[in-house]
Amino acid sequence: MNKEYIVIALTENQIGVLNRITGCYLRRKINIESLKVSESSIKGISMFVISAYTTEEYIDRVVQQIRNIIDVIEARYYTPDELITQEIALYKVSSKMVESNGRIDALSRSLSARIIEFNPAYVVIEKTGTRAEIEQLRDDLQRRGVLQEFTRSGSVVLHRAPLDDLLHDLGENTMA
Amino acid sequence: MANKQKIKGAEALLLSLIEEGTRDMFGYPGGQVIPIYDCLYDYRDRINHILTRHEQGAVHAAQGYARATGRVGVCMATSGPGATNLVTGIADAMLDSTPLVCITGQVPSSMLGTDAFQEADIISMTMPVTKWNYQVTSASEIPRAIAKAFYIARSGRPGPVLIDIAKNAQVEEMDYSYKPCLSLRSYHPTPEIDEEGVRQAVEMINAAERPLILAGQGVVLSGAERSLTEFAEAGHLPVATTLMGISALPSGHPLFVGNLGMHGNVAANAMTQHSDLIVAIGMRFSDRVTGDVQNYAPQAKIIHVDIDRAELGKNIRIDLALHADARTALEAFKVGLKYRERPDWFAFAEQERAVEQKEVFAHTDDPAGRFITMAQVIRNLAEIEKGDAVIVTDVGQNQMFSARYSRFNASRSFITSGGLGTMGFGLPAALGAKVGVPDKEVVAVLGDGGLQMTLQELGTIMQNNIGVKILVLNNSYLGMVRQWQQLFFNRRYSFTELENPDFSAIAAAYRIPARRVTKPEELNGALREMSEAPGAYLLEVAVMPDENVFPMVPAGASLSNLIYHD
Numbered sequence: 001m002n003k004e005y006i007v008i009a010l011t012e013n014q015i016g017v018l019n020r021i022t023g024c025y026l027r028r029k030i031n032i033e034s035l036k037v038s039e040s041s042i043k044g045i046s047m048f049v050i051s052a053y054t055t056e057e058y059i060d061r062v063v064q065q066i067r068n069i070i071d072v073i074e075a076r077y078y079t080p081d082e083l084i085t086q087e088i089a090l091y092k093v094s095s096k097m098v099e100s101n102g103r104i105d106a107l108s109r110s111l112s113a114r115i116i117e118f119n120p121a122y123v124v125i126e127k128t129g130t131r132a133e134i135e136q137l138r139d140d141l142q143r144r145g146v147l148q149e150f151t152r153s154g155s156v157v158l159h160r161a162p163l164d165d166l167l168h169d170l171g172e173n174t175m176a
Numbered sequence: 177m178a179n180k181q182k183i184k185g186a187e188a189l190l191l192s193l194i195e196e197g198t199r200d201m202f203g204y205p206g207g208q209v210i211p212i213y214d215c216l217y218d219y220r221d222r223i224n225h226i227l228t229r230h231e232q233g234a235v236h237a238a239q240g241y242a243r244a245t246g247r248v249g250v251c252m253a254t255s256g257p258g259a260t261n262l263v264t265g266i267a268d269a270m271l272d273s274t275p276l277v278c279i280t281g282q283v284p285s286s287m288l289g290t291d292a293f294q295e296a297d298i299i300s301m302t303m304p305v306t307k308w309n310y311q312v313t314s315a316s317e318i319p320r321a322i323a324k325a326f327y328i329a330r331s332g333r334p335g336p337v338l339i340d341i342a343k344n345a346q347v348e349e350m351d352y353s354y355k356p357c358l359s360l361r362s363y364h365p366t367p368e369i370d371e372e373g374v375r376q377a378v379e380m381i382n383a384a385e386r387p388l389i390l391a392g393q394g395v396v397l398s399g400a401e402r403s404l405t406e407f408a409e410a411g412h413l414p415v416a417t418t419l420m421g422i423s424a425l426p427s428g429h430p431l432f433v434g435n436l437g438m439h440g441n442v443a444a445n446a447m448t449q450h451s452d453l454i455v456a457i458g459m460r461f462s463d464r465v466t467g468d469v470q471n472y473a474p475q476a477k478i479i480h481v482d483i484d485r486a487e488l489g490k491n492i493r494i495d496l497a498l499h500a501d502a503r504t505a506l507e508a509f510k511v512g513l514k515y516r517e518r519p520d521w522f523a524f525a526e527q528e529r530a531v532e533q534k535e536v537f538a539h540t541d542d543p544a545g546r547f548i549t550m551a552q553v554i555r556n557l558a559e560i561e562k563g564d565a566v567i568v569t570d571v572g573q574n575q576m577f578s579a580r581y582s583r584f585n586a587s588r589s590f591i592t593s594g595g596l597g598t599m600g601f602g603l604p605a606a607l608g609a610k611v612g613v614p615d616k617e618v619v620a621v622l623g624d625g626g627l628q629m630t631l632q633e634l635g636t637i638m639q640n641n642i643g644v645k646i647l648v649l650n651n652s653y654l655g656m657v658r659q660w661q662q663l664f665f666n667r668r669y670s671f672t673e674l675e676n677p678d679f680s681a682i683a684a685a686y687r688i689p690a691r692r693v694t695k696p697e698e699l700n701g702a703l704r705e706m707s708e709a710p711g712a713y714l715l716e717v718a719v720m721p722d723e724n725v726f727p728m729v730p731a732g733a734s735l736s737n738l739i740y741h742d
């Protein structure tokens with residue numbers, strides 16, 4: 001059965017690793033839903049967060065093959081409930097939102113979001129939350145007919161277990 | 177080499193190769209590697225560079241060299257078309273776990289990405305078919321890149337590595353010093369064996385009534401041939417080999433029950449289906465070995481030992497997976513292993529061998545006595561060579577007959593393109609093998625189709641006096657495809673018939689002694705003449721055009737459904 005699986009991979013910060021990792025999905029024709037690469041808490045080590053819908057059997061094999069990439073230190077897969085996941089989204093809405101709400105702080109409070117730009121033509125709202133929360137606000141604003149533009153980040157995740165666990169293989173060589 | 181000296185990148189490359197033990201390499205020059213070739217000119221006494229006639233020939237030669245010697249094969253090509261011509265061989269080496277270091281030239285780093293003349297993004301192109309690849313853009317990176325390349329190519333599950341060197345890096349000066357690569361923090365090629373798993377495995381083996389060892393190329397790659405023999409003898413366990421595992425155990429060993437898979441031996445496949453315990457060592461349960469996985473080894477528990485964790489459980493269900501080097505595992509298995517007679521099981525092996533004798537071996541010659549058959553050629557060759565020759569095959573019927581009827585005394589004696597099935601592999605791989613093991617007799621067994629894919633390497637053989645024997649099994653067909661058309665496509669022989677040139681005349685044009693035979697009574701004399709020839713020799717045998725390889729497990733069918741006849 002297809003489900004969302006999130007792969008977290010820690011890698012050397014090397015050119016080409018991204019292509020090799022996405023190649024493992026491509027070979028099995030699995031479409032990547034979102035992908036984020038950033039420096040991990042350890043300098044020189046990148047963290048990949050990749051989300052895709054597939055079966056457990058497939059994701060298990062994909063992860064095995066990702067692990068075989070020379071520059072990959074460790075890779076594992078998770079279901080969304082095993083991770084603390086947040087996304088950031090920006091919403092550009094027409095400024096009549098503010099007029100009808102009266103005050104800016106009232107508006108942001110009512111949406112549990114932050115206003116980051118405000119001018120007579122439009123307002124840009126930033127919201128951090130789970131995917132469901134982000135999507136709910138989007139749908140809300142759309143229904144009210146004020147949403148002009150919408151953009152979102154991929155997932156920012158932390159797993160409930162500490163990162164050291166993923167990095168156990170590094171041992172004493174961490175700083176090598 | 178600790179003290180530093182200022183040299184050009186090209187020279188640093190050659191010194192680094194020498195540090196890694198490179199004595200021979202295969203290559204083809206071009207604009208973006210001229211500086212390296214210029215430097216090679218001064219190093220001719222230290223590196224034997226062999227100029228092939230096509231880059232595909234260079235990479236296959238390096239593969240043959242690596243497979244015959246166990247050392248890393250090295251090849252080189254220019255940028256663009258030179259590099260892309262390597263790709264087939266690199267993919268072949270990837271699937272067959274062959275350690276290679278492939279060096280390509282690249283446009284100067286200032287021109288990367290501009291569609292410069294002969295620029296090809298070979299790094300992206302080879303990503304899925306290399307174990308690792310790296311682009312060097314400054315001379316100072318060269319020693320480290322080469323050190324890593326060799327370390328990665330030969331350690332763990334071996335494989336091909338490509339180093340792409342921008343032209344500016346070849347001509348820049350740098351401070352040279354060399355340090356071999358001994359470890360990488362993201363790469364752990366030697367797994368630690370799980371002691372508890374070993375204990376369980378030994379218990380399972382001791383308890384098995386009908387055990388069968390499946391030996392793959394992993395046994396050869398880890399140098400575990402002796403450990404395998406000792407393990408099998410200590411427990412009195414029958415051994416079958418995969419196509420890539422052939423020659424890991426001498427063919428005459430009393431515990432050897434034959435080859436597995438699509439055109440394997442009856443006993444090896446039947447024993448798989450009746451076994452209660454499969455012990456698979458350094459093999460990957462390819463679809464050519466398993467047939468229909470749902471009906472594979474239905475009665476058996478399966479122990480799978482492999483150095484590549486991604487192989488464990490990839491293709492079939494496993495009862496006990498051991499992530500380990502083959503030799504480590506086989507040595508560990510010997511402890512506490514019980515010798516058991518298992519007379520019924522060995523009687524079953526004998527009975528199935530008799531089935532193959534009756535159904536297949538008894539019918540390999542042309543009953544009318546008119547045609548020579550491929551089976552006959554390989555059997556007679558085996559008798560003449562007495563198991564001491566290295567047999568390098570091409571792909572197709574010639575390959576399967578070679579696998580079935582050759583005999584081997586020593587490991588690394590059967591070199592074939594297993595995973596990719598690359599036609600055109602045979603001739604260049606054989607010349608590479610001969611360069612690697614010049615004291616051994618090396619025979620290339622080729623089809624008329626495959627020979628013509630890399631025929632030009634006869635020029636390499638001529639120019640370098642490479643004493644390789646070339647046996648062409650000419651059936652005037654793309655025989656293996658013709659066989660499938662006959663059996664599964666209603667005898668509609670769509671584009672498989674070949675009108676061939678006079679191969680001995682071609683050999684003669686390359687000043688290679690040659691002979692063509694067509695009648696069964698000429699065969700042995702000609703084989704003997706080939707075997708006694710002091711240098712290269714080409715023997716073309718016109719064989720029966722419609723011979724088929726049997727037995728056969730049709731693609732996707734269960735191993736229990738063998739076809740024996742047309």
Ligand SMILES: Cc1ncc(C[n+]2csc(CCOP(=O)(O)OP(=O)(O)O)c2C)c(N)n1
Pocket residue numbers: 570571572573574575597598599600622623624625626627649651653654655656657
């Ligand atoms: C490069 C390549 N192209 C196509 C094939 C498909 N193929 C497999 S066997 C075969 C026929 C080989 O004919 P030949 O070399 O004459 O050998 P024979 O089977 O007749 O011994 C073909 C076309 C292949 N394996 N490799």
Ligand SMILES: [Mg+2]
Pocket residue numbers: 623624625649650651652653654655
């Ligand atoms: Mg043929």
